[in-house]
Amino acid sequence: MNEREYMKEKKRIVVKLGTSTLTHEETGTLDLLKMEQLIRILTDLNNQGKEVVVVSSGAIGVGRKAMGIKERPKELSVRQACAAIGQAKLMMVYQKLFAEYSQLTAQVLMTKYTMLDDISRRNAENTFRELLQMGVIPIVNENDTVSTDEIEFGDNDTLSAIVAALIGADLLILMSDIDGLYTDDPHTNKDAKFIHVVEKITESLEHMGKDTNGSLGTGGMATKISAAKIAVNSGADMVISNGKDIYNIAKVVNGESVGTLFKAHKLEDFDLTDYIKTNR
Ligand SMILES: Nc1ncnc2c1ncn2[C@@H]1O[C@H](COP(=O)(O)OP(=O)(O)O)[C@@H](O)[C@H]1O
Numbered sequence: 001m002n003e004r005e006y007m008k009e010k011k012r013i014v015v016k017l018g019t020s021t022l023t024h025e026e027t028g029t030l031d032l033l034k035m036e037q038l039i040r041i042l043t044d045l046n047n048q049g050k051e052v053v054v055v056s057s058g059a060i061g062v063g064r065k066a067m068g069i070k071e072r073p074k075e076l077s078v079r080q081a082c083a084a085i086g087q088a089k090l091m092m093v094y095q096k097l098f099a100e101y102s103q104l105t106a107q108v109l110m111t112k113y114t115m116l117d118d119i120s121r122r123n124a125e126n127t128f129r130e131l132l133q134m135g136v137i138p139i140v141n142e143n144d145t146v147s148t149d150e151i152e153f154g155d156n157d158t159l160s161a162i163v164a165a166l167i168g169a170d171l172l173i174l175m176s177d178i179d180g181l182y183t184d185d186p187h188t189n190k191d192a193k194f195i196h197v198v199e200k201i202t203e204s205l206e207h208m209g210k211d212t213n214g215s216l217g218t219g220g221m222a223t224k225i226s227a228a229k230i231a232v233n234s235g236a237d238m239v240i241s242n243g244k245d246i247y248n249i250a251k252v253v254n255g256e257s258v259g260t261l262f263k264a265h266k267l268e269d270f271d272l273t274d275y276i277k278t279n280r
């Protein structure tokens with residue numbers, strides 16, 4: 001019996017797409033062929049009656065490219081300006097591609113303040129609920145342009161887990177530039193071993209997750225393990241999978257053994273806002 005068969009029952013799914021998944025490594029421009037496949041996969045999940053939320057990175061990278069800025073800008077204001085340019089372009093592409101299947105999407109931009117302020121958080125929750133009831137696919141990113149401190153969440157791994165917890169998702173899929181979690185960063189340690197399933201996030205497991213070396217991604221495995229803590233405590237399974245094969249999204253939901261699965265351990269007293277406050 002396939003131990004991931006139960007994945008087929010997942011109803012509310014958050015899919016996080018890193019910049020590396022959405023763009024060509026060599027040029028940093030959007031990988032339109034892959035995005036077309038992505039949109040087909042997500043629309044089909046929606047057609048199956050599942051509720052889908054996308055957390056999409058890429059605003060800064062796409063904006064940078066549009067302005068011909070080669071290196072990652074050092075000044076926060078330049079990154080924020082790039083995010084403003086790139087976010088609009090990114091949404092334009094998403095909406096154009098989703099429109100081919102008459103699939104409606106919505107843009108949701110959040111900051112840490114959205115989560116820490118009771119009224120804003122409730123409003124965000126209500127908006128997600130309405131959008132999902134309407135069959136719309138929300139496309140979420142951090143509101144980088146108004147975030148005050150080094151793009152506050154800092155990484156969309158954490159943001160996607162917070163969104164998953166906020167809306168009571170039962171599955172979070174992080175599409176990364178690597179197959180999943182290894183015992184160490186395989187780019188620097190060739191003896192690193194792949195981990196298929198994480199039943200419990202222990203301290204030694206947390207030490208395995210290192211920062212990133214890539215020029216496109218932010219956070220590396222460290223932020224993915226932090227994200228996993230939020231996801232599993234709030235009752236969602238989390239899978240880290242390789243975005244090079246975008247069909248991995250469909251494979252994960254189909255119960256195939258791809259990526260690293262972090263198993264949900266819902267904590268009845270898990271308080272998302274408290275968690276964010278204490279881990280700032
Ligand atoms: N234990 C680990 N297992 C796998 N990857 C790791 C580990 N520690 C650090 N990494 C690094 O994390 C990177 C993935 O994260 P990141 O650069 O943020 O990309 P993305 O945004 O595409 O997920 C990997 O390419 C790898 O270099």
Ligand SMILES: N[C@@H](CCC(=O)OP(=O)(O)O)C(=O)O
Nearest residue numbers: 019057058059060155156218
């Ligand atoms: N909010 C930023 C993305 C930050 C981020 O986490 O990026 P990534 O590591 O590519 O998922 C953007 O849209 O450019």
